[in-house]
Amino acid sequence: MALINYTRPNLDVQNKRFSDILDEFFNDSLKYRNDSFTPSVDISETEENFEVSVALPGMNKDDIQVDLENGRLTISGERKFENEDKGKNYHRVESGFGTFSRSFHLPDTVDESSISAKYENGVLNITIAKNEEKVKRQIEVS
Template sequence: MATVKQHPVVQNRVPFSSLLDTFFQDTVNNRRVSGFTPAVDLWETENSYKLEVALPGLKKENIHVEFQDGVLTVSGERAFSKEEKEHKYHRVENLYGKFRRSFQLPDHVDAGSIDAQFENGLLQITVPKVEEKVVKRQIEVK
């Protein structure tokens, strides 16, 4: 039995014919609408946690923000409308469909004061901090 050794780079390549098939089949009519994952920046300041979610092309009516059991969830949907019949799309690279991002937050947040602002395709969420709960403390014996 003869052993055929393949070059490691060639082994993982996608055949060119497969790439061509993908290119020509990737039209509006054949595109799977499976959702997308919006980009998120998350940082902490002295008084709050901040999130910035990139949601270009969405309206604020299509965005939902919820806080439950320490989890902040941003969800919604970006729908594709094919109303213009005279256009023949050759390629659609924007992703459409439902999305959902969830973030576990620390226990020391003020859930009642969470603020969400949407402007120019960016959703900015501010989650204020409250004084940390004391879980363990060394007690001095007097």
């Protein structure tokens, strides 16, 4: 999982790399496909843990899958559009529906056996503990 300092999107175009601008362009164009959506993800770090929060409103926890393979954390699932009201005509649907998959490379300093996930109030919270033995330490030169 590569951690990057947070900057507000679309506000500082001069300091963006060209590849970041292209990523935003293509990600925004794919956002409006009918068969998939991209949930918002927040990644933070404390002294002991990495914390990943994924916004998945209206989903059941049984429709969410969290996998770890070769140091890559993958969150995937499907959010279904359930049109149960036959007499209802929708004029606008802005909620994202369909399949999704988000993957993140974890740093070598995590304890992969400590990963826990909890889904509550439409937010999936994943906690990954750091392995103190693997954290780099500064060695004083004498």
